[in-house]
Amino acid sequence: MPAPPLDDRIRSRTGIIATLGPATIMPGVLKQVVEAGCRIFRLNFSHGDLEDHRRNIRDVRALEAEMDIPLALMCDLPGPKIRVIEVAGDGIDVEVGEEVFFDRDQSSPCVRIEQEPPVLGCTWTGIVDCVKPGDRVLINDGAVRLLATEVSDGRLQCRVTTGGLITSHKGVNLPDSELDIVVPTPRDMELVAWAIKNDVDLVAMSFVRSPEEIERIRSIMQDNIDGTGHERPLPIIAKIEVPPAVASAEEIIAAADGVMVARGDLGVEMDLAQVPIIQKRLISIARKLDRPCIVATQMLQSMVDAPVPTRAEASDVANAIFDGADAVMLSGETAIGRYPVLAVETMQRIAHESEAWLDSSDMVCCDPVDDSDDQAVDDTHALVAGIHSAARSVRAKCIVVFSEWGTWSRLISRGIDSLPIVAYTPRQSVVRQMLLCRGVIPELMEVVPDEAILSRDAQHRLADVGWIDEGDAIIVVLGRPLKHDNHSVRITVHRFGDGGRA
Known part of the structure; x- marks a missing residue:
């Protein structure tokens, strides 16, 4: 390996x-x-x-x-991202107080006709049904702001409150409206x-x-x-x-x-x-x-x-x-x-x-995780707290964990200590997924090890890259998949070079 x-x-x-x-x-x-x-x-x-x-x-x-x-x-x-449909040319510039319409049937590129309010189309035609007078309509992350004033004949009429340029495919946000949209789309x-x-x-x-x-x-x-x-x-x-x-x-x-x-x-x-x-x-x-x-x-x-x-x-x-x-x-x-x-x-x-x-500075990145009223969660947090307590007591250089599905590495990474967590798993997909957990260094171990094999391999590999020296301690954690009513993990302390275990 x-x-x-x-x-x-x-x-x-x-x-x-x-x-x-x-x-x-x-x-x-x-x-x-x-x-x-x-x-x-x-x-x-x-x-x-x-x-x-x-x-x-x-x-x-x-x-x-x-x-x-x-x-x-x-x-x-x-x-369900709502967007303006195609707008002809360089876009349509609207000014404060001007009227703008959204038309349910507008499908061709939106073109501004002189002396007439602009008519826009939308990727979601339900905008005409769900937006009510008084609701805000925000375009391009709120750079252009409209206020709905009337709905009739398949059209939503709005008044511009913040002007700007409306171009093709810009996002439309409707923060005040209850949207009849199914998620996932x-x-x-x-x-x-x-x-x-x-x-x-x-x-x-x-x-x-x-x-x-x-x-x-x-x-x-x-x-x-x-x-x-x-x-x-x-x-x-x-x-x-x-x-x-x-x-x-x-x-x-x-x-x-x-x-x-x-x-x-x-x-x-x-x-x-x-x-x-x-x-x-x-x-x-x-x-x-x-x-x-x-x-x-x-x-x-x-x-x-x-x-x-x-x-x-x-x-x-x-x-x-x-x-x-x-x-x-x-x-x-x-x-x-x-x-x-x-x-x-x-x-x-x-x-x-x-x-x-x-x-x-001995600061912590966040407050300690609060206890939960759920007894099962409390049991797991107690085990994780024990792992971190042991690591602090022996001044461990790192925590080594075999985590088949990444669960124990994720739970241990919730702690406030800054120790690196070297996490082994036999699944390549889990190696990649564990990259998301703070402080976890995931590694592939194709066989499921016992505690002695995991400790021996981890110590030699960590020594090879200069992470640990003679006499340094590491915490080795072997957990089994969490069950609804049974939470257990084996925690051992190993010191490099003397074969010892605390």
Whole structure:
């Protein structure tokens, strides 16, 4: 078995996710992005076709084999994103006080006719039925703002409250309206069935509003799992980006396998001043429920065009890490930006410095996880607390865990200690999925070991890369899959070089 990748000694504990796009398909860029510290790549299914995504998957897997470093792929489903249809020319410029119509039957490119209010079409014709007078209609992330005034004869009439340019395919947000939209959409269902058959590791679900929607996606994957090589559905990351999801956050996160704080639409759908508070709350809930959390959107947005981020952006990344995020995500910075490699290097540097400050100042990245009223969860947390307590008592250099499905490595990573967690599993897909958990360094071990074999192999491999010296302690954890009524794990302390065990 190969030794743990040397770069994992200096790579930040916080994961970095890079969105694939035109900027990353340039020769050599993808490899440089990995060398800069990225281990998870996002496939944005809102853009590109399946052939583009198939090529990106092929390129990432080829690079994974070449560099002998596990790399995860996360597909991001488009969800029921509402957009303006094609707008002719350079777009339609609207001014404050002007009238704008949405027409149910408008399908041809929208053209402005002189002396007449502009008439727009929408990818979702239900906008005419669900938007009521007094509701806001926001276009292009709120850059253009309208207020609905009347609905009649298949048309929604609006008044412009903030003017600007309306161009083709810009997003439409309806924060005040109750939308009669089924999630997942038919397109989501097609794409998730395609993803599980095409070597994707994680699924991000957009515009989630209820835990039942999570279960629908999981059921679709289960129905399409035969012949894929997967034994269970892919982990689902719930994107919290609309008010109903914020209201039901705890139930949604409990139903999902992870959560993404999707601040783009969240900042449009809700008061911008509330977004930082919502972010902290979502990270806290995720930690309480033992789910990994991603913070996303505009983290280093200025680096789309500039080689250096703003000071506010650097602080934004650091504060997400201080709050306990497992991963931070780059979107346009790596998909279409001029400096994709530099953006990853910058995020890696901010993460590394933030974590170093936490370690040196004895600060913790977040509050300890609260006890739960659920007895089963309490038992598991007690075992995890025991693992961290033992590690502190013997000043262990790291925690080594055999985690067949990644459960114990994920639970241990919820602790507030900064020790690296070297996690072994016999499943390549689980190796990749564990990359999402903060501080976990996943490794493939094709045989299920006993405690002596796991300890011996781990000690030699860690010594080979300079992680441990003679007499240093490591904590070795062997857990069995969690049952509803039986929680047990074997915890031993090993010191390198003397064959001892405490």
